[in-house]
Amino acid sequence: MIWFPKIKKMYKQTGIILALVVIMAGCLPKEVEVEADGVITDSRDGKTYAYVNIGNQSWLIENMNYTDKDSIGSWCYKGLAKNCDSYGRLYTWDAALKACPFGWHLPEDGDWKELEIYLGMDPIEADSTDWRETGNVGIQLKAVWDWNSGGTGENISRFTALPAGIREPNGQYYYIGDITTFWTSTYTDEAHAVGRAMIYYSTGVYRWSYLKSGGYSVRCVKD
Template sequence: MKTSKIQILCGLAALILGACDFSTAEEIAEEASSVSCPKALVCPDSLEAETICDARDGNVYRTVQIGSQTWLAENMNYCMNASWCYDDGASNCDVYGRLYEWSSAVKACPDGFHLPSQDEWDSLAAYALENAGDENSSLRSTESWDSDLVTPGNDVLGFNALASGRYYFRAFSDLGFKAYYWTRESETTTTAYIRTLSGMINTMGFGNSFKDSGLSVRCLKD
């Protein structure tokens, strides 16, 4: 009876204010995470050395060999649902790549590449520490870091980690200060493991984040 009264009242309100919204929480979340993607490009007939082209949208990425691993030397910028440009600015995607929810991050890498595991991130850190003297500055770019507050990296290994920030609790933060990367491994149904790089410490950080956070994606060759 109570439901019928609510529906009647809603029907009356619709005549005055417009239609009532019976969207579910899932539908609202899906609408909020949907994005408008630019027109896909076609991969060029030839590529420069140490680059790959994502056949899905024509974006070209630099690669770098670090020890036995081949990484993309740029953050992923494949447009898909549940991903954002920092501050919703398309120009930020051009520079920093997109920020992905974990459910999108595990599908974001181009053919022949994958979202790295914790062990694969740890192998990168171990190689950097042994061969470049640290597992932080040697991986961070010489640009994009707020030099007034944090020390830019030296990027001697060419990983080119950018201070791309994150999307967390519906707010963008830490641009210029910190890089957040997903691993492919879940911790719980709502959290997954991550790796971080910051100008405030000299190690690679680790921890977890809610899966609906927006973090960067770096892809590793299969």
């Protein structure tokens, strides 16, 4: 069974709280609050995004949901607007390069390594590919809600990674509830670029090169 959070932003004098109200079929709503360090407005479309400071970096804690008027290279999971509202859009690599608002950028591979090492990943392992488990960084990055049964997220970092699924280059959608994959701006050749992935049952973060024509999520880091 797939279920989706409805997101609203609440502002308090003591700080900015991003409240995510999770509604599941047959269950009463429950609220999980993530304390944000600020909120930005994307001047291109007026959408707002919360961010947190992690080490010396500032990261959005919501996936980008920006598209230009032609919507070229980005999609809602299975074409459903409610999935864009919950999880943001899925972008090709070329579209991902243009997705972030002014003052923010699609992170380089090195930006992700800095985040992972700050959260406890061994620096040598951070340079490797495949699953990297030291520091249980995946647990720290994943939200505590919305992942399928057996999910390991604790969201200690407040990064709030949600299981947005992916769009394959052939146009098929897979793994909502199970997996999230994020683009970086670092490419390995004309057809591939580096990304990060998390799956519901793993404590780690996957580092690999993906076809640029695939559809994956975008998180932005401050310039």
